[in-house]
Amino acid sequence: MDNKVKHTTMEAKVNASADKAVSADSAAEAAVIEKPVRKRMSGILVHPTSFPSAHGIGDLGKGAYDFIDYLEATGQHLWQVLPLGPTGFGDSPYQSLSAFAGQVYIISPELLKKDGLLEDKDFEGEPSWDPKKVDYGPVIQFKVALLKKAYQHFLEKEETLEELGEEFASFCKKQSYWLDDYALFSAVKDDFQGRCWLDWDADIRDRKASAVAAYSAKLADQIRYYKFTQFLFQKQWDALKEYAQDKEILIIGDIPIFMAIDCCDVWSRKSLFKLDSKGYPTEVAGVPPDYFSATGQLWGNPLYDWKAHEKSGYKWWISRVKRQLELVDYVRIDHFRGFESYWSIPADSENAINGEWLEGPGAKLFKAMQKELGEELPIIAEDLGIITEEVEELRDQFHFPGMKVLQFGYGDMNDTKYVPQFYDTTNCVCYTGTHDNETTVGWYQHQSEEVKDRIRRTGNCDGSGVSLDFIRFALGSIAKYAIFPIQDLLQLDNEARMNTPGVAAANWAFRYEQWQLEEAWRKDWLKIYTKVYGR
16 A cells, blocks of 8 residues: 655645635536646734634634635735643744654544533633733643543543544544554653653653553553644644635744743653763754854753664654645745754753854755655755855755745844845745744834934835735735745734743743734735735
């Protein structure tokens, strides 16, 4: 049996969706209908946690479906999200507890009610929530309590919810290659009061067979609970993705290149990382000193043992990408340059100065992926920062679109490769900014008069609506794909910033309100300029 997963270009997927919509009443009718060939597309970057909802955090319910409707109404065909994995301390999607699991905090309670898994009384005592910010501590406490009630209702009604039970069993079987380890990891983590696996008792820390068997028996119900919540995430996500496909919307996902030390994958696949005998990293990730930081950036993530990955045929990485492509249509890989060469820092270092560049897996990894996943890999390369010719050659060898961020081109860096009139390829994604940037309104406020003048002159604008001007620049560029954070469409300042790198608190909390999205003039503006620029 051919087990390859075939993937086509984003525009081909949209065209295939359009084909399905053509009436089949007669061959003659179909013949005269001109099907759109979309070589240029645009869309919005917004994480599900930012959607409007009644329960403190954006979820996969009505707010998500309203957003998909908005994309369709304004002529967009792309929706980009941040990593969809479960988050731990700090709430960062880029420090996930698993490379395979989903974020259960975005499960919609309203949809659980619809499925008979929650009742009105389960919401008694719900706090009042800020519609503009996620307060993660209380939200997590509330959502976990709801999910446990949903699981309890499932156990009580399992015989009457026969179809749901069959779906759950099928999900557990299909996803067992990662789900079994993740559910065990999560249950044991609870048993140790949330402590990092490095601080667990040595027998289960080291995954001794006797300890795995003992904890699996002791925590059987909690393990099944974690499997059930992953099933609920998958069920709701699949429904939303299908809805998006019907509207000709493609989803761009995100994969952090490195894993957090306190994650299931490092615990369960120690041989794939550079660790000592107890599991502590011997070398960690970061970037060297540059014009942003005199001491570089010490990220602290454990580094991969690429020789071990090569020996396995890169099985874990292939499984990781394949899993993400079940959830999304395209994946952006963060810190793509790390595949060509990566900055290795001794684990006991206080900063990133004393690291060294080591060779990454390069083309070998992506050739292995091609054998399993198909020739055309649906990957976007995050190629920002100081990029070498070797990194660009690796990106271009596999025809991965790179990223162009307008703020980098027009700001003090004045790097013309990010300015639309200097683009030398269409195979790229033009962004106004990313989740790590200031909003364009906030960024513009902090620029020098020289920079502001450059923007006004090159854009033939007065700067009063600078974030919309930047969206217009992106739409009008030669880039095949144009993406803008929802904050820029809503013309919000830095109060709405999603993440400030290097700042530990108050990140990932942004939410918008539905009325902001539904302003008629803004909707019309986006639809008109999307059409003007052939997106």
